[in-house]
Amino acid sequence: MDSLTLFCTASLLAAGLYWFVCVLGSAEQKGKHAVQLSGGSIAKEKVQDKYEQYWSFFRRPKEIETADKVPAFVDTFYNLVTDIYEWGWGQSFHFSPSIPGKSHRDATRIHEEMAVDLLNVKPGARILDAGCGVGGPMRAIAAHSGANVVGITINEYQVNRARMHNKKAGLDKLCEVVCGNFLQMPFKDNTFDGAYSIEATCHAPKLEDVYSEIYRVLKPGSLYVSYEWVTTELYRGDDPEHVEVIQGIERGDALPGLRSYKDIAEVAEKVGFEVIKEKDLAKPPANPWWTRLKMGRIAYWRNHILVTVLAWLGIAPKGVVDVHEMLFVTADYLTRGGETGIFTPMHMILCRKPESKVASSSA
Ligand SMILES: C=C(CC[C@@H](C)[C@H]1CC[C@H]2C3=CC[C@H]4[C@H](C)[C@@H](O)CC[C@]4(C)[C@H]3CC[C@]12C)C(C)C
Numbered sequence: 288m289d290s291l292t293l294f295c296t297a298s299l300l301a302a303g304l305y306w307f308v309c310v311l312g313s314a315e316q317k318g319k320h321a322v323q324l325s326g327g328s329i330a331k332e333k334v335q336d337k338y339e340q341y342w343s344f345f346r347r348p349k350e351i352e353t354a355d356k357v358p359a360f361v362d363t364f365y366n367l368v369t370d371i372y373e374w375g376w377g378q379s380f381h382f383s384p385s386i387p388g389k390s391h392r393d394a395t396r397i398h399e400e401m402a403v404d405l406l407n408v409k410p411g412a413r414i415l416d417a418g419c420g421v422g423g424p425m426r427a428i429a430a431h432s433g434a435n436v437v438g439i440t441i442n443e444y445q446v447n448r449a450r451m452h453n454k455k456a457g458l459d460k461l462c463e464v465v466c467g468n469f470l471q472m473p474f475k476d477n478t479f480d481g482a483y484s485i486e487a488t489c490h491a492p493k494l495e496d497v498y499s500e501i502y503r504v505l506k507p508g509s510l511y512v513s514y515e516w517v518t519t520e521l522y523r524g525d526d527p528e529h530v531e532v533i534q535g536i537e538r539g540d541a542l543p544g545l546r547s548y549k550d551i552a553e554v555a556e557k558v559g560f561e562v563i564k565e566k567d568l569a570k571p572p573a574n575p576w577w578t579r580l581k582m583g584r585i586a587y588w589r590n591h592i593l594v595t596v597l598a599w600l601g602i603a604p605k606g607v608v609d610v611h612e613m614l615f616v617t618a619d620y621l622t623r624g625g626e627t628g629i630f631t632p633m634h635m636i637l638c639r640k641p642e643s644k645v646a647s648s649s650a
């Protein structure tokens with residue numbers, strides 16, 4: 288081979304590699320590139336062990352049922368998946384109904400804005416995002432409503448990512464991020480003008496514990512909206528296929544046990560909320576939320592090759608390959624959950640904390 292041919296071949300290979308890794312492998316909102324994949328706050332050499340530890344929770348299901356172990360288990364999960372989510376999905380870690388003619392990004396934003404529109408808050412209001420991830424929804428909501436959003440997440444790596452994104456978006460004056468447990472929040476009673484949670488409270492071992500905390504920090508008369516992950520009225524506990532799909536979703540998404548749609552309003556009322564509205568936003572005429580997952584299949588294969596090569600080269604931590612594989616399988620269970628209609632990630636509930644009762648003079 289003469290030197291010109293060698294030069295051209297090498298240039299083509301380099302351009303091809305650049306395209307495969309940096310263009311195809313970039314995050315939807317350019318938050319993360321494949322070469323930057325990490326295990327969150329976990330040291331590179333410990334990622335594989337932590338992944339094994341994550342799975343051990345499911346080998347000993349009683350452990351997950353022990354409520355006090357759940358936040359640590361969820362924290363480990365988000366160390367493992369946060370970079371992959373940002374890289375392969377974007378900065379909003381949730382689903383939304385697809386909207387014909389609109390991009391995933393627009394459909395996501397519309398779903399987020401709907402939450403704050405339901406809260407009916409004014410610019411300058413202080414609202415809570417319970418389980419804020421890296422803050423995709425928080426930024427969309429702050430920009431749309433002019434409200435000050437305080438987000439809380441159990442995962443410190445997400446706190447740092449969210450703060451960095453807030454600053455980059457010029458929204459750090461409106462958006463604040465706190466590292467903490469939404470089952471015991473570091474906020475004073477009656478201090479928020481509204482609250483929302485998007486696909487986050489499903490991680491709570493007892494819904495009552497997170498709803499009562501949100502109730503405590505809300506000012507009387509203010510509203511709370513949540514998009515909940517639940518099994519629907521079509522789910523049958525005696526159908527082995529249904530059970531397999533739901534268990535697959537629980538294992539791949541760090542869930543201590545999916546709840547039935549019936550439990551949501553019951554718990555909200557139990558902690559003191561008035562339920563104003565409840566609706567499965569996935570029901571027709573909404574278009575399927577799972578088409579985005581299904582359409583991504585070719586990209587997942589490409590991602591898997593990319594992650595395997597990067598781990599082999601020592602650029603990505605070894606355990607990332609297993610985590611990616613787990614997500615690959617989970618995507619399939621989620622799709623089956625959506626297609627069969629036995630599962631929804633967007634059972635919406637809107638509630639109000641009642642106005643304080645005026646003490647009667649005879650009391
Ligand atoms: C609300 C939660 C998370 C919901 C979704 C944001 C994530 C659920 C499954 C995730 C993914 C599955 C497949 C991945 C794919 C194999 C990879 O190449 C790129 C990232 C995925 C698409 C990833 C992205 C995020 C999800 C869709 C839960 C945890 C309560």
Ligand SMILES: C[S@@+](CC[C@H](N)C(=O)[O-])C[C@H]1O[C@@H](n2cnc3c(N)ncnc32)[C@H](O)[C@@H]1O
Nearest residue numbers: 379380381418419420440441468469485487490
């Ligand atoms: C699927 S993500 C959704 C994030 C965000 N709502 C979004 O839509 O982008 C779930 C979030 O809930 C948070 N979370 C789960 N359990 C928590 C807990 N006990 N305390 C605080 N945050 C928690 C996770 O850390 C993560 O940020």
